[in-house]
Amino acid sequence: MSCNSPEQALREAIREACRTALGIDPEQVPLTYPPSTAMGDLASPVCFELARVARKPPRAIAEEIAGAFHPGEHFRKLEVAGGGYLNAFLKRNVFLSRWLTDGRESDAPVPGKIIVEHTNINPNKAAHIGHLRNAVLGDTLVLYLRQLGHQVEVQNYIDDTGVQVADLVVGFGRIRGMEPADVRERYSDERLKAEGLRFDYLCWDLYAEVTRWYEEDRSRLEERAATLSAMEEGNNPVADLAAFVAHRMVKHHLCTMHRLGIVYDVLPKESDILALKFWEDAFGLLKETQAIHKLEGGKNDGCWVMDLHGAEEGSGEDQKVIVRSNGTVTYVGKDIAYQMWKFGLLHRDFHYRRLDWSPSEALYPLWSSCADRGDGGHPDFGKGHTVYNVIDTRQSYLQRVVAQGLESLGHRSEASRSIHFAYEMVALTPGAVQALLPERELSEEELAKSYLEMSGRKGLGVKADDLLDTLMSRATAEVRSRNRDMDNAQVADTARRIAVGALRYYMLRFSRNRVVAFDLDAALAFEGETGPYLQYSVVRSRNILRKVADRFGAEQVEAGRLAEQADLNVLAEDALSEHWNLAIMLSRVPAVLRQAVDSLELALAAKHAYLLAQAFNSFYHRYPVVQEEDEQVRTVRTAIIRLYHDGMIHLLGLMGIEVPERM
């Protein structure tokens, strides 16, 4: 909203009244919303804070401020309520007409690029619903940030040289007995497609097999170590196979996420961080600034470690090994280097290449890092002003280490703008596991737990594409039964939007630090607090607009005309408050988005959208529009419907939810 927004105007007017009435200039004027619009449209609890300074009861201060208040162009009046709240009432028609014409503009551009890193699935298995939560949260954050005027770069980090990929290579070689060339030939895209198989699903099973294979004989772990070092060495068949496997898997992940509308700008690969020696650069800087130091003696003899601030000695999280005694760098060390690169604090950069999606269809242009011979014409990646790392809360400790690394290097502001977007995992209840994976037997210990975390190693999880497929088929059946005249293409498109809407809303509706105990029935539901409920309400609003346009003329639903003609005062008092309530709820969307981003509680916006849909549905049943005979009443109702329709399409769009034409 512009600086001329009601919120801004109210802050100023209250501040002015404070000066006049009390001779006090409050540092800030907090704003909130009254419980109902009957009590006011905006409120300020500022008098509670002033009470301490002025040594008077809040209520008395409120009376004085209200007496000195000048309503200006936005407000009708300011009332004192409760123990000392100031409740302001907007000039409704003025506000309605403004909101109809400029309600959904993006905020003005904010300088400084924001980098959001999300998804980051280990490229050795199909994506599961835990990855889905990460990607949906990350992608939605990106959409909200862009709405708030930020330039955002989306990174999806590919750990293509880790043990998880190595385990797969071991599995192909030792369990399947295949040579690298066999793997490429046997699992070519063409051949798998012809057989109706999927590489990511095959690897899902193989990975679990490898884990069991290790457990049968722990000495087999030497195979992993050997594979890993061959991978690090490079330029050998094992390393090539690892790269092949990782690349195939990444393509699958990209396709899976694309089904949900989730896209990326660049894929930085760990293999390139190694090849381009990012770590060597970071290591030098860390030594130079004494952010890390080498230990002589003790349990970490010969290691380079970082001491953690604010942790008591011996508490367990007081010291982190960054470089092992054998000279190799740990995962978190590489992560520090990567984080430094994101802020442009390293002396090095990747080369970039257009990602080869073939023979999959290239769904959108995408860049991948590479170690040499890059393509020209790529954007200037990295060098972010602020970085959000979307990673589940189990990595909080390591994320603290990364941020402290920056701080110790003297980059305090970068450290403070290095934000761990932490969220809890998606887990399965023992009952859900038995229902979804009946072939899997659970131990006594597992059955006793309230939930089981998903585990690629154990092959325990719900694959993202399976869930989407189930949603799609359910949505298709519903759409067909309700719309006999729809052609197949339209049914498919509608079902896709519904399936995606259901899934994305389900992933967004929980607050971030709550473990989502995956409930298949709830995830598949189209009724109640679900994405399709929201979509359906918008489809209904669209039908009304269409009918009004058909019957009374297209200009009757045009926002500019409605802004001029709609007059809330033609409504009776009780009806008016319900109409007004919908308008005011829509007007709060920008503030809700701001709050959602500031708190990283993206569910706030999802919840707001749901409350809006509820209010709309109730409105819909109570107030006819097309059949309303009084033209003025019809016009103001049409204005409210227009506002709802446009506002919700926009808001749902920010959650990655598209509204179908019909459903």
Add this chain to the structure above:
RNA sequence: GCGCCUGUAGCUCAGUGGAUUAGAGCGCCGGCCUCCGAAGCCGGGUGCCGGAGGUUCGAGUCCUCCCAGGCGCGCCA
């Protein structure tokens, strides 16, 4: 042992910096389609807000302690 998170209705969850009788969804029971699409609406709730103290005129909300559960704390990633 230390750190972080979570305990609110049968189940799943909201509840911002103190505003009436603590709210939704699911489930259950009852209504509502000659009327803009019933994926909807309306009605039906006796909740030790985990427990105990404390601050306050006032606490689900703030502070302390305790209990229960989850997750971290590796020269794994």
